Amino acid sequence: MTPGPVEGRRFVVTGRVQGVGFRLFVQARARALGLTGYVRNLPDGRSVEAVAGGPGPALDELALAMREGPGGSYVATFEAHALVPPPAGADFTVRA
Numbered sequence: 001m002t003p004g005p006v007e008g009r010r011f012v013v014t015g016r017v018q019g020v021g022f023r024l025f026v027q028a029r030a031r032a033l034g035l036t037g038y039v040r041n042l043p044d045g046r047s048v049e050a051v052a053g054g055p056g057p058a059l060d061e062l063a064l065a066m067r068e069g070p071g072g073s074y075v076a077t078f079e080a081h082a083l084v085p086p087p088a089g090a091d092f093t094v095r096a
Contacts, residue, residue: 004055008037008086011050011066015076018045023094025070026050026062030092033058037087040095053086 013022018041026039030052037052052062067078
């Protein structure tokens with residue numbers, strides 16, 4: 001993938017996305033795409049948030065992957081919002 005200008009996005013998914021490996025799935029996809037940021041469970045017990053930075057096409061690919069999720073998950077809603085500035089850092093991590 002050709003690097004482009006760095007953008008930032010915040011994604012929130014709800015449904016059966018906690019306790020099914022969703023965060024590790026997102027982390028693996030984001031790292032494979034060369035993105036920075038983090039993914040975490042939200043305290044409501046049914047939502048996951050990801051904050052990612054990188055080229056727009058890579059963020060689009062992450063969004064597509066998050067809409068589907070790993071086996072055993074079910075995405076009921078998906079939100080994406082531009083994030084300025086993009087997250088700083090050199091890696092994509094899982095937060096508690």
